[in-house]
Amino acid sequence: MSQPKIKRRVGKYEIGRTIGEGTFAKVKFARNSETGEHVALKILDKEKVLKHKMSEQIRREIATMKLIKHPNVVQLFEVMGSKTKIYIVLEFVTGGELFDKIVNHGRMSESEARRYFQQLINAVDYCHSRGVYHRDLKPENLLLDTYGNLRVSDFGLSALSQQVRADGLLHTTCGTPNYVAPEVLNDRGYDGATADLWSCGVILFVLIAGYLPFDDHNLMSLYKKISGAEFTCPPWLSFSARKLISRILDPNPVTRITIAEILDDEWFKVDYKPPVFDEKAETSLDDVEAVFQDCEEHHVTERKEEQPxxxxxxxxxxxxxxxxxxxxxxxxxxxxxxxxxxxxxxxxxxxxxxxxxxxxxxxxxxxxxxxxxxxxxxxxxxxxxxxxxxxxxxxxxxxxxxxxxxxxxxxxxxxxxxxxxxxxxxxxxxxxxxxxxxxxx
Structure with a gap:
């Protein structure tokens, strides 16, 4: 460029362009200057975290996510902290969003949609078994890697704008309404596992149908359709696919199908391949503890360099x-x-x-x-x-x-x-x- 510009470094990472933004965080493209590896750097504002009294919840979420190593979940590598920021180093996935395939190519065949749905359920099941819930599953959070495999992003980190109240249930007023379960919209508290499954059902419908099951310009009308599970499957869906979607999009979370039942469903089981991966590798949580203890001796160095x-x-x-x-x-x-x-x-x-x-x-x-x-x-x-x-x-x-x-x-x-x-x-x-x-x- 014709004039110099400030280039930022955080520890060993060279910071590049912004690739995502949220209420509590920005995500930057970054490069590990020691290994040359490209990563996504999620940057949280400590002041906002403290203001909303979320330090302990976020610490617990990040510690759990660092221990999760699954082929269908974006990997969390390490956590760093400065006086004002928390830096979460994540795997950089290059294949774009799964939703782009729908935008560019229209609805998928049942066999192609089933493969992505199987990978989504594998990721959700693994994380739920470790007490981690996504709470905001939607197409923007489903990425594809170089090999075309589905990778769920922000698993366990999307709850940064939500809190568990004294009743032990989650409460939220945010999220993408079209993908949110009825019990979430009712704002009387909900179970993270059953709410995640509803979102998976909406995603499956979109993959096969090419459009949303619940959609309305009027927000109150949209909420009514979701609460009553008012949707119609397109005629090209097979009977077994319709049956599964109907069991997932059950407005009653108590009678909604469980993951164990999905894994045993006849439509789901076609060509199903359980994930194969090694989760025995030791993972240290020392960096997470150091960040949330806010010890100055562990603060990462932040530098600005003026260069073209x-x-x-x-x-x-x-x-x-x-x-x-x-x-x-x-x-x-x-x-x-x-x-x-x-x-x-x-x-x-x-x-x-x-x-x-x-x-x-x-x-x-x-x-x-x-x-x-x-x-x-x-x-x-x-x-x-x-x-x-x-x-x-x-x-x-x-x-x-x-x-x-x-x-x-x-x-x-x-x-x-x-x-x-x-x-x-x-x-x-x-x-x-x-x-x-x-x-x-």
Whole structure:
């Protein structure tokens, strides 16, 4: 990039771009400078953790997750702490979200959906047996590894905005309503295991049908449909698949099918392969204890280095699936939560162009170190739409721009970036092939 930018390090990890954001945490792409391994770094704010009196709960969750080593669960490697932050080092999974397969290719065959569902149940069963509940299972938390196997992310960490009350039950008002069990919406307390299973049932339905079983623009109507389990299976589902889905999407958590019963179900058992893995390897919890005892001698070193911003080859390759220049802003991208484009314009020119395009659309714009935060002053279906953008240097005269939804409704984000793209046509780099394609249209 034409000007230097601050590069951060935490201990032995070089911190890169933001790949996810939540209420309590940010997730950054990072690289272990000693081994070259790429990881995902989840960063929690200690002040928020203390404010919500969640230190002990989070410590217990993280300690348990570090002991979990399952082929269908994203691995937690280590935990570090500073004076103000908690850093959770997680396995970086490169295959994208399972949901993208539905967006890009439509519904799956029953055999393909069954394989992913079997892997999901394997992960859920293993974690439940160790007292860990996800509480927010949804397509965004189901990733695919290099080999196309399902990997559940945030297992045990998604409860950071929830607490167990004196009645011993979980209580929450957050989550994605379409995937949430009726007893969770009733807010009278619920069992984490049966609630997770309901979400698994919704996910199975989406994989086979290609759409949600419960959906309504009116939130109260949606809650009513979920509470009464008002859904209809599409005609192409086999009888045994319908039967299993109906037993999972039972609005009564007491009579809802259990994992043991799912494992014995005739549809589920077809071509079922139990997971094979070694969980005997010793794991130390010393780092977890040190972080939550907040001992200064164990604080990780945080450093900032001023150097030119450059994207390394692995980062570029890991993002290349979204870097199809012919389809940058076309409708077939579906309801993606991020998009990217390349430009031969200078970084400052790109920043100015985005700012000029966003303000007339009703966005406040904040810029720092070639990162931009666009906040819509008008609230949408899921609050105010916030969009994050970041500019990376690929080569001295070539930049890549990432445009990502940070908060709000995915559909509204999709509409926003289609409008934005119209204003940015002169900065998006087009190859000779692209130009010839446009001329022949």
């Amino acid at each position: 911003t450059a994207m390394n080859a692995f980062e570029l390759i890991s993002m290349s699936r979204g870097l199809n220049l012919e389809n940058l802003f076309e409708e077939q991208q579906g309801f993606k939560r991020e998009t990217r484009f390349t430009s031969k314009s200078s970084a400052n020119e790109i920043v100015n162009k985005i700012e000029e395009a966003a303000k007339p659309l009703g966005f406040d714009v904040q810029t720092k170190n070639y990162k931009m935060r666009l906040a819509n002053v008008k609230a949408g279906r899921k609050g105010n739409l916030n969009v994050a953008t970041e500019i990376f240097q690929v080569a001295p005269s070539l930049h890549m721009v990432e445009v990502r939804k940070a908060k709000g409704d995915t559909l509204e984000f999709h509409k926003f970036y289609k409008k934005l793209s119209t204003s940015l046509e002169d900065v998006v780099w087009k190859t000779d092939d692209d130009m010839q394609t446009q001329e022949t249209k």
